[in-house]
Amino acid sequence: MPINLETIAFTLFAAMCVGGGLGVAVLRNLFHAALSLLLALFGAAGLFVLLSAPFLAMVQILVYMGAIAILILFVIMLTQQVIVPEPYNRQWVLGALAALVALGALFMVIAQLGGGDAPYLQPQPLAPEVSDSGIAALGSDLVDPGRYLVPFEVAGLLLTVALVGAISIARED
Amino acid sequence: MSVPLWMFLLVAAALFCLGIFTVLSRRNAIAILMGVELMLNAVNLNLVAFWRYRTEAGIIAERGGVAGQAFAVFVFIVAAAEVAVGLALVIAVYRSRQTVTAEDIDLLKG
Numbered sequence: 001m002p003i004n005l006e007t008i009a010f011t012l013f014a015a016m017c018v019g020g021g022l023g024v025a026v027l028r029n030l031f032h033a034a035l036s037l038l039l040a041l042f043g044a045a046g047l048f049v050l051l052s053a054p055f056l057a058m059v060q061i062l063v064y065m066g067a068i069a070i071l072i073l074f075v076i077m078l079t080q081q082v083i084v085p086e087p088y089n090r091q092w093v094l095g096a097l098a099a100l101v102a103l104g105a106l107f108m109v110i111a112q113l114g115g116g117d118a119p120y121l122q123p124q125p126l127a128p129e130v131s132d133s134g135i136a137a138l139g140s141d142l143v144d145p146g147r148y149l150v151p152f153e154v155a156g157l158l159l160t161v162a163l164v165g166a167i168s169i170a171r172e173d
Numbered sequence: 174m175s176v177p178l179w180m181f182l183l184v185a186a187a188l189f190c191l192g193i194f195t196v197l198s199r200r201n202a203i204a205i206l207m208g209v210e211l212m213l214n215a216v217n218l219n220l221v222a223f224w225r226y227r228t229e230a231g232i233i234a235e236r237g238g239v240a241g242q243a244f245a246v247f248v249f250i251v252a253a254a255e256v257a258v259g260l261a262l263v264i265a266v267y268r269s270r271q272t273v274t275a276e277d278i279d280l281l282k283g
Contacts, residue, residue, distance in 0.1 A: 071257070075260045100190070
């Protein structure tokens with residue numbers, strides 16, 4: 001892997017992603033964990049930019065960091081249980097074991113990318129160069145009756161139902 | 174693109190496994206929700222990485238060539254709905270039981 005701007009940016013954003021995720025997993029103070037969730041989400045947004053999906057990066061920053069993470073911070077402050085004496089439950093060893101097993105399995109699958117005789121599994125593919133990231137294509141595909149119009153409308157309905165449900169669940173009666 | 178695909182996949186795998194650990198091991202219900210967010214993000218990263226590297230160069234930005242991004246958009250929508258309802262449930266449980274510790278919410282325990 002040559003050292004250029006792209007690989008440096010990748011290393012930086014990947015470190016933010018994994019470091020933030022590690023913070024969510026291990027930080028004792030829940031508020032700090034939520035802040036490190038923000039860091040992980042920002043790293044993922046940077047990786048989206050590197051993958052030439054700037055629209056998704058923008059949505060990630062607006063929706064995930066701007067709405068979801070802030071909502072989580074609000075609920076943490078509302079419930080006032082920021083620092084607990086024991087952040088992990090009794091089965092945390094099993095949880096760590098399961099995570100490690102999953103990591104090993106995923107690692108083996110990724111290692112398969114370099115081998116095998118299927119045409120899908122070519123060694124270390126590099127992405128084709130593109131000048132346009134396909135924002136216009138994404139926009140017209142999402143409202144195209146032949147493509148994603150129905151899932152798009154169903155997703156809108158799901159959001160409406162979820163928000164009405166959230167309000168009616170959280171409301172004091 | 175001078176970064177190979179497997180590096181993106183490795184970052185996503187690490188993020189996903191941290192999410193698994195958080196969901197299985199944390200006691201606080203809000204922390205469990207944060208773990209779910211991490212896992213959804215890892216999946217999104219995988220979807221976009223495979224889209225970027227596995228779509229033919231000619232159609233990657235054409236109509237019909239952005240399936241990976243469209244999938245990721247729907248994952249975003251589902252994640253937003255999930256966290257809204259999940260946090261509303263946490264608030265409702267906290268109001269009635271004064272706790273957000275997942276182990277203490279055991280009304281259905283026999």
